Amino acid sequence: MKTREELIQDYIDGVLSAEDQDAFDNLWETDSSFQEEVGLQQELHAVLRKRLLADDGPLRQTLRDAEKSFRTEKGKIWVWRRWIIPIAAAACLLILGRLFLFPGSYYQLPEMRSEIVRGDINSEKNQYEQAVRAFNEKDYVESTKILKQLLSEDSSVLQYQYYLGLSLIGEKKFEEATQYLLPLADGESVFQHEANYYVAVAYIEGGQEEKAKQRLEMIGTSSKIYDKAQKLLKKLR
Incomplete structure (x- = not known):
């Protein structure tokens, strides 16, 4: 059984299996805090995507702003507030790795085909x-x-x-x-x-x-x- 965090990450990545989708749907329907976690993760991913080309200073400020936006009216942070910066940092590295440094097969360029024919070189x-x-x-x-x-x-x-x-x-x-x-x-x-x-x-x-x-x-x-x-x-x- 995957953890809540793993289910959320797989949901955002669009790779939930049928079994994991059932577990995700059950948590979504029965646990309002799970819905809030999903919302924050989605917000963090959206913010980080928009700031990929910014330098580290503005990116850190953006993460702080994102954290503040999820405070309650009384100034309290959700119970899992201690995880927000590690999650944001991990998400940042994940997105930078996927979208900026060309890893894996999605962005890999194909080989350029040779056209050499014997006796036909000009x-x-x-x-x-x-x-x-x-x-x-x-x-x-x-x-x-x-x-x-x-x-x-x-x-x-x-x-x-x-x-x-x-x-x-x-x-x-x-x-x-x-x-x-x-x-x-x-x-x-x-x-x-x-x-x-x-x-x-x-x-x-x-x-x-x-x-x-x-x-x-x-x-x-x-x-x-x-x-x-x-x-x-x-x-x-």
């Missing part, structure tokens, strides 16, 4: 392979530079545009990345669904979660990235 293909090597070694500054040059020489090659968008995500230049990925996401090329997914990633990093949800919902069931998109969408709800 200057353009050689440049592309240099970009492949840089991208797959996570040298996104270099891969971005090469892909921008290739795209400027031939803007009809959507593959250059797609990987340039991903390379910019690797550099954490999310707004610029969407400039290249959005036309693909709104088009009908083979990159449509994957582009929508990574546009959603860029939106999440920019704090535009509603836009991210819309993009994830546009990914078709036949897409290879559909299941991954649904899992990320569930995390956002």
Whole structure:
């Protein structure tokens, strides 16, 4: 049997099992203090998400303000007040880990495909392979530079545009990345669904979660990235 805190965290993360959902629902219906705990956890997560890009000072002040907002009229804090700062700190680390440092599979960039064909190496293909090597070694500054040059020489090659968008995500230049990925996401090329997914990633990093949800919902069931998109969408709800 999971603890109350574990049930709340799994509820916020959207990963409750059927058994845990029953336990959560029972506590919700019978224990008003449990409802208050859930409300505070949700508020903390919302506040922390909004302040991810702020420095430590303002973030600490925001946490103090969040704590004050849950005091009673008499100035007393809920019985579990001693847990609020550790919970907030843990939530902060959790969110920073998930949304800012690209851990796990949700934000992981795919490998860039090589296009080497025996006996068919020219200057353009050689440049592309240099970009492949840089991208797959996570040298996104270099891969971005090469892909921008290739795209400027031939803007009809959507593959250059797609990987340039991903390379910019690797550099954490999310707004610029969407400039290249959005036309693909709104088009009908083979990159449509994957582009929508990574546009959603860029939106999440920019704090535009509603836009991210819309993009994830546009990914078709036949897409290879559909299941991954649904899992990320569930995390956002």
